[in-house]
Amino acid sequence: MHLQRTQQYLRSISSFVKHRIPLAQALNTRIKHHSTTSTSHPASSHLPLANTTALITGASRGIGLAIAHLFAANGATLVLVSRNVATLAGVLDGLPSPFFPPDPAFTSNSSLASHAPDGYSEDASSAHQAPDSRNNSSARHQILTGDVGSPTFWAVLKQRKLNIELLVNAAGVTHASPLFVTGTQCLEEVVRTNLMGTMLGCRVVGRGMLRGGGCIINVASLLGLKGGTGSAVYAASKAGVIGLTRALAAEVGKSGIRVNVIIPGYIETDMTAGMTPAAREEALKSIPLGRFGDASEIADAALFLATNRYANNCVINLDGGLSAT
Ligand SMILES: NC(=O)c1ccc[n+]([C@@H]2O[C@H](COP(=O)([O-])OP(=O)(O)OC[C@H]3O[C@@H](n4cnc5c(N)ncnc54)[C@H](OP(=O)(O)O)[C@@H]3O)[C@@H](O)[C@H]2O)c1
Secondary structure (H helix, E strand, O other), X not given: OHHHHHHHHXXXXXHHHHHHHHHHHHHHHHHHHOOOOOOOOHHHHHOOOOOOEEEEEOOOOHHHHHHHHHHHHXXXXXXXXXXXXXXXXXXXXXXXXXXXXXXXXXXXXXHHHOOOOOOOHHHHHOOXXXXXXXXXXXXXXXXXXXXXXXXXXXXXXXXXXXXXXXXXXXXXXXXXXXXXXXXXXXXXXXXXXXXXXXXXXXXXXXXXXXXXXEEEEEEOOOHHHHOOOOOHHHHHHHHHHHHHHHHHHHHHHHHOEEEEEEEEOOEOOHHHHOOOHHHHHHHHHHOOOOOOEOHHHHHHHHHHHHHOOOOOOOEEEEOOOHHHO
């Protein structure tokens, strides 16, 4: 199994390098043009997230992926987290350079799925307890695979002593079922991933920010405020994330750590792709803007929170007006 994983790594690294060469050449051309030996484009140092390292959980798909693209385009160095190394390797491959805008196609989950070798999920499950990292050959971004709900994952991350100034807790799962028929295992998975994962991330990465300040952005859900049939467990976990954000914003603001939360309504991602046509129709009827949001619209809010130095305890609803109905 170990050998198999190593081979998979080498294959994905060689495909990564293969794709990166033209970009590296373009970069060299520009550097020469500006007569500098610096390894980054001169213009990139003026980007809002230049010299900032951001850890993003749930970066393999949907909202976390959109945030990763926008942050990378704005100069951040990224640490990408999810449970699936192959998917993250594909994400790494598609990240924009700091001085190029994000590719609009990145929000398409199907295009990303094509990066993942078949049958990898079995291998990914074995990576839960031991984060696995790989440096990007352009020396900027890296990936870490593991389960955010596992204290071991965060303990291993802590040992790596990464200097993270920006944390986005976007990893999340949902199970739509009435509480009385929801099994304990399912209940635990939702609470462990959504609430414990966010809390552990805040504790480990936030403590590291005590050195020089930083910003934490949590992703909750409108269901955490409003409730909804079949969402008791998910709603409870997300209400917890909102409470956690508020308390932490008061607790660590004086240390220069800003803590904020985004509250999305319905967003077009894998998470909503499984809705029945009837449920989708019903949801659309109650959204004043008449559509689901795009993951890039949540990423815009994350960039605002990351860069606005007075943003602390911000609770940003992005739901097309659903919360008003
Ligand atoms: N889409 C919506 O309508 C909506 C609305 C409100 C709130 N939200 C919230 O927004 C966040 C992002 O959701 P999304 O719509 O982008 O969902 P998504 O497309 O299903 O992506 C979920 C992400 O979380 C990661 N993840 C799940 N469990 C994990 C675990 N235990 N450890 C590490 N990573 C894990 C997944 O990665 P792997 O599977 O590769 O591990 C994936 O990257 C979630 O917190 C969700 O609750 C979404």
